[in-house]
Each structure stands twice: as C-alpha cells, then as structure tokens.
Amino acid sequence: MQQQELNSIPIDIGVSRLLDWLISRHHCTKEWPEKIAIVRQKINDAIQDMPQNDTLAKILVEASPLNYYHCMKIVDVLKETEADSKNIFGMYGSRRMKDWQEIIKLYQKDNLHLAECASILSRTVIYEIPGLKRLSTKLEQGQTECLKKESSCKKQAQDYRDKFFQSCKQLSLTFDSLDGKKSNERKIPTVNFIGFQLVNQMTHKLPEIFDNISRKSKLVQPALSFYRNFLKVTSTGLTEIQIGNCLGLLNTVIEKGNVTTYEWKNGEPPLKIEPPELNYSFTDEDNEDEVVLEVNAIDFGDIITDASQANAGDIQLETGEIDWGGVDEGVVEIDFSIDDGVELDASGIVLEEDGVVGGVAKNEDALSILENVATRNEFIDDLYELQGFLSQRIDETKNEKNNDMMFSDNDDSIRIDNMEDLLVQINQVLSIFSEMATKQYLLIRESKHYITRLAETLLQNLKLANKLDYMAEQCSQKYVQQAEEIKQINPKVLLLTKQSRQLQTEVSKDISKKYNNRNVFITGGV
Secondary structure (H helix, E strand, O other), rough: HHHHHHHHOOEEHHHHHHHHHHHHHHOOOOHHHHHHHHHHHHHHHHHHHOOHHHHHHHHHHOOOOOOHHHHHHHHHHHHHHHHHHEOOOEEEEEEHHHHHHHHHHHHHHHHHHHHHHHHHHHHHEEEEEHHHHHHHHHHHHHHHHHHHHHHHHHHHHHHHHHHHHHHHOOOOOOOHHHOOOOOOOOOOHHHHHHHHHHHHHHHHHHHHHHHHHHHHHHHHHHHHHHHHHHHHOOOOOOHHHHHOOOOOOHHHHHHHHOOEEEHHHHHOOOEEEEEOOOOEEEEOOOOEEEEEEOOHOOOOOOOOOOOOOHHHHHOOOOOOOOOOOOOOOOOEEEEEEEEEEOOOOOOOOOOOOOOOOEEEEEEHHOOOOOOOOOHHHHHHHHHHHHHHHHHHHHEEEEEEHHOOOOOOOOOOOHHHHHHHHHHHHHHHHHHHHHHHHHHHHHHHHHHHHHHHHHHHHHHHHHHHHHHHHHHHHHHHHHHHHHHHHHHHHHHHHOOOOOHHHHHHHHHHHHHHHEEEEEEEEEEEOO
C-alpha cells in the first residue's frame, strides 16, 4: 500500500481506550502519573504569582482542571503582559514567563500532555458527565415524587380535617380558633376545652332530644291501642290488668311524657328530687371558666318538686266500722294514764324505709325515664315489640282473604295503610336513638373517661392533619431545593461538555501531527 493511500485512512480511537492506545504506540510511558505530579506542583506554584489580566482570569475560571492547552494560552497572554522583560535575543527575563515555559517543556517531554489529556477526557466523558446527568435525572424524578407526595399529603390532611369538622358538626361543636385558612394560623384545642364543649352541648341538647322522642312517641298511641285490643281478643288467658300493663313504660311516656323513674314506678310525681351528682369538670381555657355538669339543669318535664304544690285537700281518709267481737257498744272509758311502775323499752323498735321516704326521688329514681339506662332500654324494647307486631300483622293481613280477615267487623280494626304509617312513626322514634349525636351524648353523660377518649379521638384527626401539612411543606421545600441543585448541575454539564469537545479536538490534532496529518477520530466522546 502506498503512503498516500495509507494517509487517507482515518485513525479511529475509542475514548475509553485512548490512554492505552497512546502507551501501546510508545507515545507515552507508563510512568506518566509520577511525572505529571511534578508538573501539577509547578503549576500550583506558578498560579500564585499571576498578573492582573481579564483573559488570564477567564482562563483560570473555565479551566477545570488546568491542562497543557490552558498553559499554552496562558503563555500567549504572558507574551503580551511580560513584553517589557524581553531582551534582544528574544528571551524573557520575567520569572513568571520562565516558570510557565518550563511547565510547557515538561508537558512536551514524553508527551505527558497527551497522557494527561487522554486521562481527563476519558474520566470526564465516561464518569463525570454521565454521573451529573444521572443526578439531574434523579433530582427531576424526585421533584415529580415530591409534587405527588405533597398533593397526597394535602388531600389526606384535608380529609382528616373534614372528618374532624364533620364529627364536630354532628356534636354541635364550634371552634373559632380553627377558622384560619393557613395551617400555621390554626390553634389546636386541648382535650379539656373539647371536654368543656361536649359537656355543655350534652347538657343543652340531650333534653331537646328527649322532648323530641316524647312528642314523636305520642303519634304511636293508635298502634299501642291496636296491639292491646289484639291481645284482648286473641289471648284469652290474659287479664285486663295484664293487658293494661302491656308496654306500660311506652304508655307512660305517651301519656305523661318523659317523667321521672320514681313517678313511673309509683304512679305519682315525687315531692322532691335529689338527682345523683355527676362531677364532670372541664376548663374552658379560652374563657378561663369552669363548667360542671349538673343534672338539675336538665329539664325532666313537669315534676312537682315542692310539697306545697301538692293539694292535700284531694286526699280523703275513709274509716269503716270495727267489729269488736261482742263487746258492748256502750260508752267505755279507757284509762290512758301510764303507770309509773311500768317502763317501755323502745330500743327494740326498728322503722324500715321502703325506699320512698316522704316522696323523695333519689339516685336512679330521680332520673327521667329516657335518662335512666334501665328504663330507656325497656322503652326501646317496647318500641321494638310494637314494631315487630305491626310488621307481622301487615304481612298476615296481606296474605289473609277478605272473609277471613281478623277484626273485620271490629270498630278498632286498622287498615293496612294505617298500620304502615304507624310503623313508619315507630321507626322514626327508633331512628333518633340510632343517631350519632344521641349515642354520643348518652355515652358522654355516663362516663367522664369516654369524654376524654372522644376528645382525644377528635383531636387525633387534627394532629394527623397537621402532621401531613408539615410533610407537605417539607416536600415543597425539598422540591425547591432539588430545583436549585438542578439549576447548578445543568451549567456544569454544559461546561464539561464544551471543554471535553475542545480537548477532544486538540488531542486529535496532536495525534494527527504524529501520523502525517492523518484524520484522527476519537469515538465514544461527547
């Protein structure tokens, strides 16, 4: 092959094998790292004494790291700045110029500049630039995850906050300190403050709920009468008293309302009510007041609490004649004088109370029917019994023939449409007991520990919401931080890419000179 044809064949060198290629072709030696360390030390010393020049400053800033080709540019600038020190022989007397010229000579010896540039080029192209790009991609993915997590945290925080306000709305609780739109403007109430609100609402709302139940219970009077008439006709073994006592607690609420348990048991209102004490004490920290639940504050209905209100004239004592067993009906004088010799020992006489001393309602008897747990459960059982009867009766009536229909000739019979309406009325009364507010208020009244537990449960939603708000804020800050890092990385990638291309071009030219200006292509670069 002729030399001309050989020169036309380009030289392709992979950037990852560039340094090995230079050593294998004996352009560089394997000892180049030890030699280049001496050159780097001289460069560091020479940089300490540099003239004030914008071009030099720009070269030093862009050089990362400083290599042979940067040193050549520095020498070119020093030829202008140190021109005064040039003698008639073309030699420079400036110490700065001598130092940099010595550095150039050391670089050119054994082609140290090619070995160093090949090492820098391969390291930059293979490791640094891909590493920065991967880091940038990872940060961008992190930004996407931060946006998703921030949105998710905000949504979950709002859900917990809505759950808290929904529960508070059902319990009629209001908090002015939670009106702020920003999370940092919201003041989380304490357990004591929520306990204060719960007790206050229970004291006011529970009597209203009981009054509503009493009013709706009056609408089921026809169903109760129908049930008793049904028992009267179908159950021959029951007496009038037993039928009259059927669903007696429900009948009492219908006729008299939510009276005391005492009145339901004894048939007459008490002269005095001594309700049990409930020491539910919570502090209103905003107003620095203290609220104490008092059962006396609850309206139990029309109850006679003063003996002066009882009409004693309505009470008449009837006396009958006593059969004395053959004793003469003549006037008999009885000597009521006490013999001084006879002593009466009254220490053995014990007066037993029957639980109703002087018409005073105490303890559980002082509570209203719906407030007392036992009577309230019995009242609900009566409603369920009446509900079951009407449901069964409706099914039977729909399946009966007209000539076999029970109570068809009875004035007390009820049409199926009316029975369905009465069943709806009963279900409405039962639904009040199933409402969340009613259940909570009844449990609040029974236990202070439940109040504390309920307040902590409500506050847990707010605490979780605030924690999620904090996490969302952290995600937002992390997003901004990652954006700043990306903003710093991208210029570095561009600068390294530019420097690598320049270095790749310069190395290709130097290698080409060694091979009679053959075309040299460094593949795998940028």
